[in-house]
């Protein structure tokens with residue numbers, strides 16, 4: 001089944017990003033939709049709320065690789081490209097991408 005994001009949202013970044021970020025490291029940022037984590041992934045900066053859709057765990061501990069994030073509580077995995085949960089999970093994480101200096105748009109395949 002193809003994963004499709006029908007409802008893309010735009011939000012604004014209210015805090016600044018580091019000038020020389022380390023790839024795969026999580027950076028807390030403030031947005032118009034609250035606190036999020038930012039990480040430089042394969043395609044550049046991506047952002048997500050630090051609350052796992054499964055049961056509210058956090059992604060603060062970095063267990064993922066460059067293409068997915070892994071919850072530290074039950075180890076559910078989510079794509080940093082689309083937000084789709086790993087096969088069999090049946091859930092997704094909203095992922096945002098930077099499209100301007102301070103504007104983020106929800107992304108998905």
Ligand code: FES
Nearest residue numbers: 052055057071074
């Ligand atoms: S709370 Fe994240 S996998 Fe269960």
